[in-house]
Amino acid sequence: MVDVSQHELVPDHTVLDDADLEGVLEEYNIKKTDLPKIKRLDPALPDEAEVGDVVKIERDSRTTDRAVVYRLVVE
Template sequence: MVDVSQHNLVPEHTILDEDDVEEVLTEYDIDRTDLPKIERLDPASPDGAEVGDVVKIVRDSRTTDEAVVYRLVVE
């Protein structure tokens, strides 16, 4: 079976620790539930992602070199 998370077109997905999550939420003045969602079983989700975790996704961008987005892991 192919591991989709290792494909070169899938951007880097990283689970944030709680300190980093708090910094992001404070920076954007939002609650955790305001973040866009990603399913726990999504093939691109990092191994070990649990419901309630926040995932940082770093994508290549033509205009800013890289774009960072955050997703809340849901069931």
């Protein structure tokens, strides 16, 4: 079976640890539940991602070289 998460067009997905998550939430002055959601069964998610984790997604951007977004993993 093909591992979709390793395809060159799929951006990097990284599960944030608690320290990094606190920094992100403080920087944007939001709660974890205010973040956009991503389903746990999304094939691009790392295997270690669990419901309630926050994932950092880094993708190429025409305007800023690298765009960083955050998603809350949900059921």
